[in-house]
Amino acid sequence: MKQLPPDTVRLLSSSQVITSVVNVVKELMENSMDAGASSIDVKLENYGLDRIEVRDNGYGIKAADTPVMAVRHFTSKICSHEDLEHLETYGFRGEALGSICAVAEVAVTTKTEEDDISTQYALNFTGKIVSQKPSHLGQGTTVSVLKLFKNLPVRRQYYSTTKKCKEELKKVQDLLMAYAIIKPDLRLMLVHNKVVVWQKAKVADHRSALLATLGPSVAANLLPCHHHQEQPELFLDGFLPKPGADYSSTSSSSSEKTFLFVNNRPVHHKDIMKLLRQHYIAQYPDDSSRNRFPILMLKITVSPSSIDVNLTPDKTQILLHNKEAVLTAVESLLVSLYGCTDPPAEKELGH
Numbered sequence: 001m002k003q004l005p006p007d008t009v010r011l012l013s014s015s016q017v018i019t020s021v022v023n024v025v026k027e028l029m030e031n032s033m034d035a036g037a038s039s040i041d042v043k044l045e046n047y048g049l050d051r052i053e054v055r056d057n058g059y060g061i062k063a064a065d066t067p068v069m070a071v072r073h074f075t076s077k078i079c080s081h082e083d084l085e086h087l088e089t090y091g092f093r094g095e096a097l098g099s100i101c102a103v104a105e106v107a108v109t110t111k112t113e114e115d116d117i118s119t120q121y122a123l124n125f126t127g128k129i130v131s132q133k134p135s136h137l138g139q140g141t142t143v144s145v146l147k148l149f150k151n152l153p154v155r156r157q158y159y160s161t162t163k164k165c166k167e168e169l170k171k172v173q174d175l176l177m178a179y180a181i182i183k184p185d186l187r188l189m190l191v192h193n194k195v196v197v198w199q200k201a202k203v204a205d206h207r208s209a210l211l212a213t214l215g216p217s218v219a220a221n222l223l224p225c226h227h228h229q230e231q232p233e234l235f236l237d238g239f240l241p242k243p244g245a246d247y248s249s250t251s252s253s254s255s256e257k258t259f260l261f262v263n264n265r266p267v268h269h270k271d272i273m274k275l276l277r278q279h280y281i282a283q284y285p286d287d288s289s290r291n292r293f294p295i296l297m298l299k300i301t302v303s304p305s306s307i308d309v310n311l312t313p314d315k316t317q318i319l320l321h322n323k324e325a326v327l328t329a330v331e332s333l334l335v336s337l338y339g340c341t342d343p344p345a346e347k348e349l350g351h
């Protein structure tokens with residue numbers, strides 16, 4: 001038996017962390033939000049395969065930190081696993097930038113408040129700086145990712161088909177929409193091949209964010225709902241379809257319009273999604289509603305110590321310590337809105 005060479009280990013583990021264009025965009029946007037950005041521009045060329053650029057107006061990276069910014073397991077967000085108990089940032093593993101460097105060509109341009117000018121750093125396969133030069137950008141950070149998966153030909157090929165490219169662009173837009181809804185004061189823009197695909201200005205609250213993201217007819221049919229519970233403490237804040245308002249999407253590919261957040265993180269949670277769908281659909285006894293996914297947002301806030309977000313590299317799956325309590329609270333919110341205590345079981349929903 002032989003130990004694998006370090007470069008092989010790096011490529012193997014990085015390609016598990018960085019799996020797609022949307023995954024890169026998510027990691028870079030989360031870094032921008034963690035840096036307090038109020039504006040993020042996402043620019044793609046050739047559906048992100050040739051270039052992904054994420055520019056923010058956040059704090060920037062201090063010159064002293066730049067040598068390790070993309071070295072794996074270096075992070076400014078936590079010091080030890082105990083800090084996960086009160087995690088308030090999206091990132092914490094110090095894994096994204098380093099992993100992206102292993103599967104693409106990466107340059108980071110950054111300027112903090114203290115710096116006179118910005119500096120552009122070119123990074124190598126291991127995340128180390130190979131060259132740097134002065135640049136002209138304002139405060140914040142811009143990360144450019146070129147030739148994604150250049151050293152993983154099978155994966156690059158997989159994402160190169162027209163169908164896959166379009167699906168990924170749609171997923172990137174859905175991702176921006178999710179952050180637009182949960183962070184109303186964030187200005188966002190998505191550009192593909194120099195054409196603006198989608199954008200949203202800074203707005204005051206979740207309702208305005210839903211209006212800007214989903215359009216007036218959907219937003220007008222969403223009702224604000226709140227629920228606060230002690231022991232275990234949890235807050236539910238949502239905009240759910242008014243009873244009788246049929247605002248749903250018919251295909252499962254549109255199910256991303258059920259925007260679910262736990263502690264401001266967009267997540268997939270099968271049991272919560274199932275509950276939302278069951279109670280929504282129970283209003284429509286006829287078969288035509290059976291394949292429908294409600295368009296809504298639900299924001300669940302629990303103590304950071306009661307969730308585990310480190311389940312999957314992309315952090316979209318979470319473990320809830322008090323899952324039953326959360327499900328009961330969500331159910332009581334749904335019952336108070338739709339008045340149905342006995343929704344059809346999932347097996348009857350055509351799934």
Ligand code: ADP
Nearest residue numbers: 031032035075076091092093094095096097141
């Ligand atoms: P993590 O987000 O888990 O800390 P990353 O690899 O994504 O790990 O980023 C490494 C570090 O680089 C971050 O901890 C942060 O200090 C810095 N960084 C990355 N992107 C940005 C950004 N857009 N603005 C400011 N700092 C950043």
Ligand code: MG
Nearest residue numbers: 027031091096
């Ligand atoms: Mg990060």
